[in-house]
Amino acid sequence: MSLKEQICQALQHTVEQLLADVQPAKMPQVQLTRPKVREHGDYAVNIAMPLAGLLQQNPRQVATSILEKTTFPDAVLKTDIAGPGFINITLKQGGEADMLLHILAQGSTYGCVETDKAKSVCLEFVSANPTGPMHVGHGRGAVVGDALANLLSARGYAVHKEYYINDAGSQIAVLANSVWLRMQELQGISIRLPESAYPGEYIIDIARTILAKSSFEYFSTLDEDNCLQEIGLLAVAANMAMIEQDLKVIGITFDQYFSEKTLHASGKVDQLIEKLENDGLIYTGTLPPPKGKEISDYQAVEQQLFRTTAFGDDVDRPLRKQDGTATYFAADIAYHHDKSQRGFQYLIDIWGADHGGYVTRVQSSMKALTGLAEQPEVLLIQMVNLTRNGQPFKMSKRAGTFVALSDVVEEVGKDAVRFNFMTRRIESQFDFDLEDAKAKSSENPVYYVQYAHARICAVLNKAKSEGVEIVDVDQVDTSLLSSEEAQDLIKILLAYPDMLDTAANRREPYRIATFTMQLAATLHRFYHKNRVLGVENELMQARILLLKATSQVLKNALSLLGVNAPEKM
């Protein structure tokens, strides 16, 4: 048990004594926080304030009685009551420095907890349509999703990463048609691209790929339906290969690619609709015209409707189109139902903000099917606004109507893209200036953090090359790490597991990025004021130990983000 936990437990014990007649469920929980100001000690506790109300006493008085009744661990130097009733706890000099040994002993698992098989989670992210390369917005979701997967794994979840391929429906027909036209064009046949066709140059690449494998003559002998169907299959495969390549470049892989088509083929969509019918959740009716949008050719049609309003939705949703085929929505709830039946404890989806209107209907549907609320948990990622020199920048040549992720990665580099995408909360829209990211690359936060790691390595390598004999960790006198900067560094290193825990519970991997920036800043400050090599041996040994622990934590945190921790820069 860490020192922090020991203190916390001691206080909690006292609180429970003071509130003997309060029900356990209502018992206030002691929380230790790190004060911003050094004068406020190493830990601060505000428990006296909520207790004051319950006990009808003033907070400072309550704090006094808490302190009288609590036995603290030896490492606690003193306690004070401050301000309106904070309890400030100051530790003995170097009281926590021993924990550095713990960090080094844990190594790459420092901050992690053992996998708990009961905490299985299916994390769905990216799921970009197989009709073009990934764009920048997909990239943000991909990077956040991957980091969240790493984070949850580190905190004991058994994580399954899944990509849902929308390989059914009319968009695939459009894709097939676009590719077929380009194939004809490559044969020297003059064509006219209809407005509905995909304009990007990547379509030509796909046409070329298909022609390299099968002859044009083969397709021209097929009747139109078969021809387009076959091209559709090949085009989706080519697209997915392209997307997997885009993902690989930023270091992301999936455990499973789940095809929408297989849901229809296996009859799961029909079965689902049947089940809902049996449950009496389906009726035939018409929906009111949508508001806020002018639709010239609106016609009310009778449809098979799913009574999602009974489970919290705003309006009932159609499961079959006029022609009787299943809607995208029907397949999507069949998909989520399937995930749930595969036995995952948690379902988490990462979607773009443009799917925000979709959350309620999927959750309502799942509630109807499983009885569980808030399933799936949906994380909506806001849009990325790409600019170049402050001017909006909306498309790249290859992709046609949007900026391809691979172009941006090529321009700014994988680590910079990944790190930058991780420094903001997903709820905030992201302004990303390409020229800034390139021109100021040396001032980029990612380099600031990586530089801290490289710097430590430089010192440690120099020590090695100078033949410094590094003693065993248990021979090191960590109480020598008494400088303000060293103490700050130790504190932040010890805060790492707590930070991870919060980040995992709240599904907020961006906290890791913020943490690494703070840690880097603290390291740089330490470096400037505390010489490591060339000082008296025992002190040097202690500082080397601190550097090793710091580089370990930096490496661990960066690896969760999928960013390199370079030894040299």
Place this chain on the structure above:
RNA sequence: GCGCCUGUAGCUCAGCUGGAUAGAGCAACGCCCUUCUAAGGCGUGGGUAGCAGGUUCGAGUCCUGCCAGGCGCACCA
């Protein structure tokens, strides 16, 4: 019109689910390399937290109403 998200320094963003004097990076200005990586450090300037109310011992954080921006709102996916 309705729903979701956002509004904090000139710019881009944090702020550990309500705590003590609101913080970083960039941009501006000054200082620090004969000593471990100056991709760094130190310092200065820069804030009516969109506006107005409310709850609370205490609000950037919670509630309500406005204002502004983004996204979405049938038979597409």
